[in-house]
Amino acid sequence: MRNLRIPFLFSAIALVLVNSLMAAAAGQHGGGHSSPAASLLPACQGAALPAPDCGRTPAAAFDGQGRLWLVFSQNGHLYLTYSADRGASFAAPTVVNRVPEKISDDGENRPKLLLGDAGQVFLSWTVKTPGKYAGAVRFARSLDGGRHFDDPVTVNDDHAPISHRFDAMARDRRGRLYILWLDKRDLAAAKRNGSDYAGAAVYYAVSDDDGASFTANRKLVDHSCECCRIAVDIDDDDRLVALWRHVYPVNLRDHAIARVRADSTTLSGEPVRATDDGWIVDGCPHHGPDLSLSKADGQAGKAHITWFTRGTKHRGLMYGRFDLDQGQLELQQSIDEAPAASRPQVLATNGRVWRAWKAFDGSSTRLMAADSTDEGETWSAARVIAQTAAASDHPDLIAWHDEVFLSWHTQAEGYRLLPITEATP
Amino acid sequence: MKQRSRSIFVACWLSAVVACSLSWSVHATPRPFDADSLHAIERARDGQPFMLVLWSLDCPPCLTELATLGRTVSQLSDQRLVLISTDTTADDAEIDALMKRVGLTRFEHWRFADGFVERLRYAVDADWYGELPRVYLYPPDHARVSYSGILDDDTLGQWLRQLVSDTRAQE
Numbered sequence: 001m002r003n004l005r006i007p008f009l010f011s012a013i014a015l016v017l018v019n020s021l022m023a024a025a026a027g028q029h030g031g032g033h034s035s036p037a038a039s040l041l042p043a044c045q046g047a048a049l050p051a052p053d054c055g056r057t058p059a060a061a062f063d064g065q066g067r068l069w070l071v072f073s074q075n076g077h078l079y080l081t082y083s084a085d086r087g088a089s090f091a092a093p094t095v096v097n098r099v100p101e102k103i104s105d106d107g108e109n110r111p112k113l114l115l116g117d118a119g120q121v122f123l124s125w126t127v128k129t130p131g132k133y134a135g136a137v138r139f140a141r142s143l144d145g146g147r148h149f150d151d152p153v154t155v156n157d158d159h160a161p162i163s164h165r166f167d168a169m170a171r172d173r174r175g176r177l178y179i180l181w182l183d184k185r186d187l188a189a190a191k192r193n194g195s196d197y198a199g200a201a202v203y204y205a206v207s208d209d210d211g212a213s214f215t216a217n218r219k220l221v222d223h224s225c226e227c228c229r230i231a232v233d234i235d236d237d238d239r240l241v242a243l244w245r246h247v248y249p250v251n252l253r254d255h256a257i258a259r260v261r262a263d264s265t266t267l268s269g270e271p272v273r274a275t276d277d278g279w280i281v282d283g284c285p286h287h288g289p290d291l292s293l294s295k296a297d298g299q300a301g302k303a304h305i306t307w308f309t310r311g312t313k314h315r316g317l318m319y320g321r322f323d324l325d326q327g328q329l330e331l332q333q334s335i336d337e338a339p340a341a342s343r344p345q346v347l348a349t350n351g352r353v354w355r356a357w358k359a360f361d362g363s364s365t366r367l368m369a370a371d372s373t374d375e376g377e378t379w380s381a382a383r384v385i386a387q388t389a390a391a392s393d394h395p396d397l398i399a400w401h402d403e404v405f406l407s408w409h410t411q412a413e414g415y416r417l418l419p420i421t422e423a424t425p
Numbered sequence: 426m427k428q429r430s431r432s433i434f435v436a437c438w439l440s441a442v443v444a445c446s447l448s449w450s451v452h453a454t455p456r457p458f459d460a461d462s463l464h465a466i467e468r469a470r471d472g473q474p475f476m477l478v479l480w481s482l483d484c485p486p487c488l489t490e491l492a493t494l495g496r497t498v499s500q501l502s503d504q505r506l507v508l509i510s511t512d513t514t515a516d517d518a519e520i521d522a523l524m525k526r527v528g529l530t531r532f533e534h535w536r537f538a539d540g541f542v543e544r545l546r547y548a549v550d551a552d553w554y555g556e557l558p559r560v561y562l563y564p565p566d567h568a569r570v571s572y573s574g575i576l577d578d579d580t581l582g583q584w585l586r587q588l589v590s591d592t593r594a595q596e
Binding site for chain 2 (some may be wrong): 134284339340358392
């Protein structure tokens with residue numbers, strides 16, 4: 001017995017030593033519970049201070065004075081900052097959520113930012129909660145230009161430990177605030193009843209008091225795809241327009257579009273099929289659409305849309321113009337057929353439509369853009385706006401009046417606001 | 426003599442514990458998958474059939490696929506299935522827990538080494554659009570075929586039978 005004690009002691013010590021060495025090695029490789037480093041910049045290593053260069057998934061918007069506002073995720077917090085010089089320098093960030101959360105901050109599932117015209121700042125995001133694919137939709141607001149934020153609230157009112165993710169946010173001209181998300185409460189209910197339910201549902205809540213309170217959750221539609229972002233905009237009649245990847249029977253992953261009545265209560269008619277590419281897959285595209293309603297005279301009800309598909313009829317990144325009044329896609333074009341191309345964005349300004357996307361040539365990622373002066377009928381040659389040879393976030397198109405920019409975070413270069421209007425021939 | 430035999434005993438015990446611990450640690454942590462890793466996976470199975478499964482924690486259908494595999498691959502030897510998660514280092518503990526839950530720990534599992542997903546996806550397959558789950562069947566000559574989404578029962582059954590018969594033909 002005594003003879004055995006020493007080996008046991010040794011083995012216990014050895015086990016602890018070896019395992020701690022392995023854990024240390026794993027740690028050096030970036031292990032742990034925080035998200036991997038968003039940036040390769042020296043200033044962003046270790047316990048870096050919050051900064052647009054060092055954070056993840058920035059969302060950008062211009063205020064009425066032309067200042068660029070940015071919200072980004074870093075170490076479990078959302079931070080808000082602004083730049084008065086088009087992104088050359090930023091004010092000291094303020095923290096949004098004082099208690100750290102597991103913020104979803106990957107390309108497709110990222111915080112959203114909207115500004116009011118009286119100093120209001122509205123933020124929505126998704127937090128991971130315990131449980132398989134579980135998440136909650138969060139909201140926080142500031143009424144004093146981002147100096148102070150109210151404590152965040154959870155918008156999904158079932159508070160169940162299931163999936164409520166991929167939030168989207170829009171605000172109409174009357175100031176009514178919409179938050180939409182993909183919700184699996186109907187799938188959970190179907191499972192309890194022993195029946196099947198395809199995909200998830202789109203739910204939404206509305207606030208008409210600047211986010212002080214929200215309506216009870218409402219269902220927009222059943223059977224959306226479960227891991228693609230929702231695209232939203234507001235039409236000329238102050239109606240919310242939403243575009244999402246749908247699950248048509250059986251596992252047909254084309255897109256659907258719908259308008260919500262101006263009183264915000266129900267859909268204005270049934271959702272209409274927006275794309276017909278014939279993509280049948282029992283899987284996750286992880287690649288949602290974008291939407292921007294026309295700003296041109298006489299083009300009310302025309303939606304410029306971009307999306308990704310791998311269907312039998314079309315493949316790759318697509319652009320189209322959808323007529324909401326007629327319920328028809330009246331124009332469809334390929335943007336980039338390459339399998340590695342991603343994140344097609346679209347933005348309509350007065351008299352011009354812009355589209356942007358990421359292309360990849362096997363070693364570096366190129367941020368591409370093109371514009372159209374005839375409502376999407378014809379387009380300028382695609383231009384390389386920037387490139388990077390490491391990981392990069394999804395780009396966003398944003399506008400200050402007629403000036404258009406790409407807002408892009410890349411691991412090697414940090415945050416950039418890239419003007420693209422000037423580049424037009 | 427007695428002292429010496431005890432030392433030898435202790436040394437053997439220690440080696441066994443260290444070896445066991447090392448192998449446990451290696452298997453419990455996904456290997457970082459970089460742009461060269463697919464070649465390493467293929468080279469290690471030169472002339473041999475295998476199935477390659479790409480998945481992510483953020484993909485509910487992937488979990489269904491992994492659970493099905495956990496129930497159906499009992500006939501496959503350890504080298505015949507390789508799993509690659511497109512998640513990040515922060516997800517390693519969750520990946521390990523899932524592998525245990527679905528009973529796939531005996532197979533090699535990898536996880537994307539960095540966030541430059543375009544490059545890693547391209548290294549796997551220049552014709553892959555990133556949809557998950559994504560499965561490849563490698564016959565012995567490695568002229569692979571691909572499938573996107575959850576494998577239907579017929580295809581999975583056919584692929585597993587082919588893997589088993591190709592493996593037997595090798596032996």
